[in-house]
Amino acid sequence: MDSILIIEDDNDVRLMLAEALVDAGYSVNSVYTGTDGIREVKNHPYDLVLLDIMLPYMSGDEVLREMRTFCETPVIIISAKDIVSTKIDFLNLGADDYITKPFDLREVIARVESNIRRSKMRLENKFIHYGHICLDDVSKRVTLMNSELDLTSKEYAILRTLLANPDKVFTKASLYESVWCETYPGNENILKTHISNLRGKMNKISQDDCIETIWGLGYRLKKLSHS
Structure with a gap:
């Protein structure tokens, strides 16, 4: 009741x-x-x-x-x-x-x-699961292989955007605009720095990089292995 x-x-x-x-x-x-x-x-x-x-x-x-x-x-x-x-x-x-x-x-x-x-x-719908990643969209906590990641707000937003669209390839502009909610300034260094930091934190727990760089296009989640 x-x-x-x-x-x-x-x-x-x-x-x-x-x-x-x-x-x-x-x-x-x-x-x-x-x-x-x-x-x-x-x-x-x-x-x-x-x-x-x-x-x-x-x-x-x-x-x-x-x-x-x-x-x-x-x-x-x-x-x-x-x-x-x-x-x-x-x-x-x-x-x-x-x-x-x-x-x-x-x-x-x-x-x-x-x-x-x-x-x-x-x-x-507050939890998003992808492989060994679990994102709690209410508490804004993320775990990888049951270990909590200490993410900044922008790192969290980048990962959440990718997790919510696991099959989508994001151009640098579209990913930036989804996370920063402003027009892409054309300088990719801001986005690259945040993704590099996010990868670094995840790689401390697992060497299986879940964020793929699609050269000439942008970024997407690495497809899960079903083997």
Whole structure:
């Protein structure tokens, strides 16, 4: 049974949401303040949080900002503020959805179901395996032959891009633009240096170089041997 935490200081709204969610088959807990909400999220693995903005002691944006320092639990903001800039601010802070009061309980349930479903799909797809390489896309950790690699953010992004497209040959320009998210400057030394460093770290664990240089084209993952 999926579990939901409601952080809402309005007793009537809190009870109404809790009753509707229980009727929909969820396990529900609710708290009155933002500080209690943070304590709950740290101590219990909730599947989703419904978060009000106007809370005593700790505002909704403060709660969300702190939550995003230690967890990726889906958060739906529930607020009477129907202002586009406010919605954008909370989505940029890490909220997954925003519902305006007054709301239809059927819409709340539908959005809860949708966000939990997407969250589970992300968790199912968080690992990428290729040969002896295992990449955890949530914790950003990579292991090779069960030994963890200490990668920089760019080395991780290069490896992840290659792992996500194991049959694709990336030109230097396309690989650079996928990782740096900017136009390729034409200077291949930046990319070559990062790939060389990545190879060096991997070769300390395994001499089987998994990144191939395709001369005149670019890079790709070395095809796995099925022998």
